[in-house]
Structures are given as structure tokens and as C-alpha cells.
Amino acid sequence: MKVVLFCGGLGMRLREFSENIPKPMVPIGHRPIVWNLMKFYSHYGHKDFVICLGHNAHVIKQYFLKYDECLTNDFVLEGGKPHLTKTDIHDWKITFADTGLKSNIGMRLKAVEKYLDDLGPDDMFMANYADGLSDVPLDEMLEFFKKSGKTACFLCVQPQQSFHYVRLNDDGTVHSIQDTTNTGLTVNGGFFIFKKRIYEYIQDGEELVHEPFERLIAENELVAYRYDGFWKCMDTFKDKQAFDELNATGDCPWQVWREKV
Template sequence: MKVVLFCGGLGTRLREHSDTIPKPLVNIGYRPIIWHLMRYYAHYGHKDFILCLGYRGDLIRDYFVNYQETMTNDFTLHVKERRVELHSTDLDDWRITFVDTGLHSNIGQRLLRVKSYLQGEDTFLANYADGLSDLPLDKVIEQSRARNAVATFASVRSGQSFHAVQSDGDGVVTRMGAMPEQQLWINGGYFVLRKEIFDHIEEGDELVEKPFARLIEKRKLSAFQWDGFWQCMDTFKDKISFDRMEARGRCPWMVWQRHPAAAR
């Protein structure tokens, strides 16, 4: 399946980095978050990517056009010949299509602008490109097919540290606790979409508001609840959290390291 990655937003809540680079290029260790996400999809055999570009799309193009395999792969440098012998490779069998979808376009409009690149695809994958997870993608696709859903998304627990509050009509608190402890599920930004999704998006629509509301009315929207690892990179605090996990070698989203034999 083709994978559509929405990577054109301004990233206003991560200004410490996104003033100079787009959010998808913010590094976790040696590689940007978009690389980690693409490695995740490639692990499940989905290596045909469509990047919906916008803000600083030139930097994303440049990153992949001038990709440095030596940053994360073992290699031997033949000094006299100035030749690099790679012992492994990251993306030699990937296919990446770069599409300018506008600086201020919303997600729904970015998807409409890459419709022509999805011709012949009955089903495709999509992602906000700002969160990582160990979500079992094959099971999400299986559920989407079984339920005959036009759209399926990963429903995850919020990792925010805020306290959720429930109160009665008089303002008396009846329940209070950390958000992950509450029965609160959010859209994790991992989508399985059928081509019929384009029949439900009108010009100007955001993806998950009016189009998904139309699907709900027709009972064609499905949620795959995942209680495993999921975390977005929304703020500088999230960036630090990812960096600490990478430094400790505790990276649940790196499914390609835990199950290398499953990579296709």
C-alpha cells in the first residue's frame, strides 16, 4: 500500500526547532522523526511514500535527495580510494514522491491534492507524521477490511500529564485523575483509508471533522484501540522525552529492531 505522510504544517508548538526546520525533520538521535516513521511502515512492507509538503518542504526534499546512509549503517571506509562500503542500507528499495500541497492547506486539502498519485489504490495508509507508536499495523489493516470501513484510525491513550476532571451540574468534582488513567481515547493519527474517502471530502474540509462525521452517519468509520506505546512530538518537552528514550536504547516504536525477521 502507498503511505501518505502529511508533513507540511508550521509546527507552531515546537518553535524551538521548527523556526528553522519543519517538524518532520526534528531529530530523534541521528535521524528525524519522519525517518523513524517511514522505517516503521517499511517494516510492514509498505515502502511507497507520498510526502505532502508545505512549510520548508525544500529541506525535506534535500534531506532525502542527499541522504547519508553512513549516519546509521555500519560501513568500511577505504581511505586510499575514498570509497565507502556499506554493510547495510536503510532505504534503497523505498519509493518517495514529493508533492507541494501548499503552505497553509489543512490535512483534508493536502490529501485531495495528492489524489492523482493514488490512482489504482483501493486502500492506502496515511499519517500525521508527528507521532510514533508500536501499533500492530497489519492488525489495523485487517480490522479495517473486516469491518468494511472507509476509514480506520488508531485510537490511543493520551500521554499528556494533565489531570482530567469530571463534575456534576453544581461544579462538585466527581472524579479526577491523570489523563492516561481516564477512559479517554484520542485520534493517534495513523489511518487506513479506502479510495471512497474522496467521496466524503469537500473543498475546504479538514479530514477528521466533516468527512469523518459523514462516515459516522453511515457507520463507515472504525477505530482500532491501542493501549501500547504512542507518543507525539508536539512540544519541546516531547522532543526531550524522545531523545532520552533513544539515548537509553528504549525505543518501543523501533519494531524493525525487535522483530527483524518480520520485515518485508
């Protein structure tokens, strides 16, 4: 199944880390977040990627054009040449598509429609914001979507921000105050599954989760897969540090491809 990755945004809240690296290319250990995401999908057999490029597209292109398998795979050095014991991306297909510097997500999805021409209206593809990681059981999420018969599905998770939800009375007095983890509120986790007919709901210039999703909701064609396991987004420099800490301890739940020891 094809996987569309939205990698063209500016990532303004991560400028404290770098102004020259697109958010999906921010590293966790030896590899960028988008690589971790692609490894996740490939673990479930989905290795045909369409990368929507925009801001600093050359960084992403050069990374894969000069990809070094030795960074994350065992190898034997013999005669001055490395012989890999296994590889990461030899069976991946990656389409690099320019989708504009200032395009929103809906515009980027529209721009790569031509790369999904081989799909029929009810054929499925996946998409992702490319800035968050999870250990969601993707095969179970896919089965949930298939059984729903709907047009679109997204991952629904608890918010990771540490703030409080406040309810007020009409006169401004506080009715209640709760930590976000205790409110039952959920947010869009950025993992999508669509039928090709999603394009019937998107008009030029529209943001994906605004007008198109409102049309889907009106026709009862949108479902959410709730998951309470690991999910984390690389949104700020603080998030980058949290990912680095997890990587340093080896506690990386999203790395479902790793052999259990």
C-alpha cells in the same frame, strides 16, 4: 501499499526547538522523526510514500536528495570509499508533492489524490500525521480494518498529556476528578487506513477529522483500532527531550526493524 505522510504543517509548538525545521524533520538521534516513521512502514513492506509538503518543504527535499546512508548503517571504508553492508532507502519510492503552505489535513489529502489514481474505490492506502511514533502491530491493524469492511480506520490511543479530567455538577461543585490515564478516554493517534472511496466524503477546504469523519460516522463507515502499547507524539519541546532520552538509553519501542540482541 501507498503511505501518505502529512509533512506541511507549521509545528508552532516546537518553535522553541527550531523555527526553520518542519516538525517531521525534528531529529531523534541521527535521523528525523519522519525517517523513523518511514522505516516503521517499510518494515511491514509498505515502501511507496507520498509526502505532502508545505512549510519549509525545501528542508525535507534536500534531506532526501542528499541522504547519507552511512549515518545509520555499517560500512567498510576501502580506498577512501565507503562500501555499505546494508542500506535504508534504496527500495523506497518517495513522491514529493506541494500541498500548500496553509492547507489543513483534508486539503492536503485532496491535493495528492492524483497520486492515488491507480487505486480502485475499495483499494486501501495508509496516511499519517508524521509527528508520532508507535510499535502498533501494523499487520494486525490492517487485518482488523479489512475484516471491518468499513471505509476508514484510525489508531486510538490513551492521551499522553499529564492533566486531569474534571466533571462538575450543575451548581459548579466538583463531581469527580481523575487523571487522564484512569478515565478510559482515548485520542486519535494519527495512524490512518483508508479505502480510496474516502474521497467521496471530503469536500474542498474541509478538515479531515471534522466534516468528513462526521459523514463516515453517520453512515457507520468509521472504525478505530485501540492500542494500549507504546505511542508517543512529537508535539512540544518537552516531547522532543523525551524522545532523545529514549534514544540515548536505546529504549526505542517504535524501532521494530532493529534486530533483537
